[in-house]
Amino acid sequence: MADQDLADPDMRETDQPLLVAGSLSKSYGRIAACRDVSFALYPGEVLAIVGESGSGKSTLLQLLSGQLAASGGHVSYRMRDGVTRDLATLGEAERRFLFRTDWGFVHQDPAQGLRMAVSAGANVGERLMAVGWNHYGRIRDTASDWLTRVEIDIARIDDAPRTYSGGMRQRLQIARNLVTEPRLVFMDEPTGGLDVSVQARLLDLVRSLVAELGLAVIIVTHDLAVARLLSHRVMVMKGGRVIETGLTDQVLDDPREPYTQLLVSSILPP
C-alpha cells in the first residue's frame, strides 16, 4: 500500500498535511465536551464536522483554531515556511499573526467577525493593514475587488455593515477573511442564520471560491445538505466523539452507524 502511494503522482503533490489533530480532548470538570479526536487535513481539503447541538463540534473547532486550550492531545500546523509547529507552543503574538494571515474564521453571526460601525471597505482593508499594507489606493482597490467577488455592489463600499442585510454581512465577513489569501479557513455554521434562498447563494459562492483558491476548510454544520454541497470529507460527532468519518457522499449515502443513519433519515426531501 505504501508503494502504491508513492507511485501515485497526485499523492506526492499534497503529501504533507496542513493540520494534524492528535487525541484531542477537552473536559469541563467531569463533562467531556470532546474526546480523543484525531485526523489530518491536507491542503485544499474541505472537512465538514456534523452533529446536533451539544455534540462537541463547536468545542472541537475552537480547539483546532487554538482559541481554547485542550485538556489533552495536540494540534500541529504547517506554517507558510514549511515548518510544522505545535499550536500550544506558539506565543500569543505568533498565534494572532497566524489568525491575521494564514487563517480565516467565519462566524455564524457576522457581527462577531466584523466591525459593525466602520465601513465595508475598512472591514476588508483592515486585514490588509494588519499584515503591513500601507498604500491607501491599493488597499481600496483590493477591497473593492473583493466586494465584487462576493457580489456586493461597490456603491455600498462606504456603508457600515450594520446597514447591510444578513446575507450581505455574511458575504462581507467572507471577503474580510479571504483578502489575505489564507490557506485554512474555519467556518462555524456560516449559513445558520440565513433564509433558505440567501443560503443557496452563499453556499454557491463559498463553493466556487474554495475551489478557485484551493482553500482548506474545516466547517462545522448541523445541516447535512451544506456538508454534501461543500465538503470532501465528513466527521460525524456525538457525545464529544467522532463516531463515523469518511468521504462525504459515502457517509451520507451509505451511513453505517445508527446515529448517522438517524441523521441522514431525518433530512426532509427537497
Added chain:
Amino acid sequence: MSLSSMSIAMTAMIDIADANKTFTMHLQGGIELPVVSGVTFHVNPGECVVLSGPSGAGKSSILKMIFGNYRCDSGRIGISHRGALIDLATAEPRQILNVRRATIGYVSQFLRAVPRVATVDVVAEPLIVNGLARAEAQARAGQLLHHLNIPERLWQLPPATFSGGEQQRVNIARGFISDLPVLLLDEPTASLDAANRAVVVELVAEKKRRGVAMVAIVHDDEIRHLIADRIVDVTSFAVAA
C-alpha cells in the same frame, strides 16, 4: 488459458474480485439487507460491460461500489489509476477523490444540479477541475450540448427548470465531456427520445474507440444490443436466501 487470463487481469481497467455488500438498517431494529455477494468481473479498455438483472438485483449498487460511493464489506474493487492499481474498497478518501478526478466518471440517473450554475458551466466543470482554461472548456461543453440537441438559448440557464429529458442530456454531456479512462453509466437513455438515444449510442462508440472502459445499466434491449460487448448477469451475485 492461464496465460491469457493473466494478461486480461493485467490490462483490465476495472478488476473486481469477490466484493460483498450488506446494508444494516439500525433504525429498523438492525435488520440486515444483503445486496450482492461475490461480485467478480473485469472490464478492459475499449470495452462496454452491461449489467443485467431485474430491478433490485443490485445493479446500481455495484456501480456505486465501483465509484466508491457505497462501501464494500469485503472483497476488492481494483481500478487502474495512472498506471497503478488502487483498491477502492480500502482506499483513503483523498485517494478516491483523486481517482474520480483523473480516472472514473459517473453518469447518474438524475442530475444533482447546484443552484444558480449555468448549464454550460455544469457541463464544463469536470474539464476546468482538471486544469483546462474556462473558455476552451465552455467551447467543448457547447459542442456537446449542441450534439445532444440542447438549444443554445438554454445554455446560460441553470438546468434545474429543464424537463426530465433535457436534464438527463445535460447530465450525459457532463459525464461524457472528460477524457477519463473509466465511465459508469446508470440508465443513460432512460428518458430520451429515439434521436437522442442514437446520439448516446454514438457517444459510447466514440469512447470505445478511445479505449475507455465502461460499465452500464441499460433496460432498453435495443440499446443494450447496440452498446454491450459483454453482459454480466447480476443475479449470479444474489445472496442465497
